[in-house]
Each structure stands twice: as structure tokens, then as C-alpha cells.
Amino acid sequence: MNSKIKYSDKELISKFQDGDEFAYNELVNRYKNKLINFVYRYFGSKDDAEDMVQETFIKLYQKKDYYKPISEFSTWIYTIAANISKTELRKRKRRKTSSLSDIGIEDKEFDIRQEDDTDLEISNKFNQHAINKAIQSLDLPFRTAFILRDIQELSYDEISKITGVPLGTIKSRINRARIQLQSKLKEIYNNMR
Secondary structure, three states, X not given: OOOOOOOOHHHHHHHHHOOOHHXXXXXXXXXXXXXXXHHHHHHOOHHHHHHHHHHHHXXXXXXXXXXXXXXXXXXXXXXXXXXXXXXXXXXXXXXXXXXXXXXXXXXXXXOOOOOOOOHHHHHHHHHHHHHHHHHHHOOHHHHHHHHHHHXXXXXXXXXXXXXXXXXXXXXXXXXXXXXHHHHHHHHHHHHHO
């Protein structure tokens, strides 16, 4: 595959379906970071996000022929990642081995380098931690809709296709998620005083 030519997602998946491994690698490179960012919001852990994205790409490799060009490839790959993440969250909930709201001290937000960190940097890290914690506390349908819209910046229509939920319901879930997040963040900041 010529690296100077910029192929569309649909062209790449078609090439991959025809056996072109380089097309698969290009799709992985194109979507890896986006999917890690997306899945991270479900778990609050980079390791978990990387594991789920790896599972997503394994599923892509195994089920490549299931993709049909009637929908956008991005919708299809986000749907796979969301479904894998939701399944893992349900398994964890049944096992009761972890809580979505538990973010350990070892997480990146708390890596403080004393010699260069300013109060503003520390404050920003804490704020990001609070935002992540608030996002993780949302019920899964609201969290999914919020992440896809406000973090991944997908259209309402794309979100509807990914989740299989009507457009009006998606808009309602995003609005309710924003209201709940605003309330939770106010509560977190009021408790800090």
C-alpha cells in the first residue's frame, strides 16, 4: 500500500477485507488514540482503556467481513468499542471487584513533579480528576451519550447509530447528563470548601 496516498476509512476497511494487512495497521493507527480517549471515560484507567481498545481491534480483525459500507466505519468501530466496554463494566458490576468511582492515588492526575509544577498545574490536574470522577458517576446510558457528543464530538445522528437509540432520546440523555454533571461538579467543589 502506498503510504503517500490518503485512503478513506471505507477504502481501508475494503482493502483489509481483501487481505491487505497494511490497511488494518492504518486503521489501528488512525483510531487507536481516539478510542483510548473514548474508552478511558468509561473506566478512568488508561490500562483498562488500552485493554478494551486492544479487544476492539482484535474484534475488528476477527469480524472484518461483518462491516458493510452502508454506514460509516467510525460508527462501526465506536460501536464495537462501546459494546466491549459496557460488557466489561457489567461483568465487573456482577463480580463487585471494582467501583467506577474509585480512582487510586497512583493515577496520572497525582504525578506531581515538585520542581516544575505550579499551583495552576496542580489545580488543573485536580479539576480533571474531579471531572473524570463526575463523568464516571453518570449512569451508563447518559455517560455514553455525553462522552460521544462532548468529548468525542460526534454528531447526534452518529451517536444514535452507535447506540441504537432514537435521536430524540440521545438529545435528552446528553442534556440530562450535562445537568447531572454540573450538579455533581458543584457538589464536589462545595465539599472542598
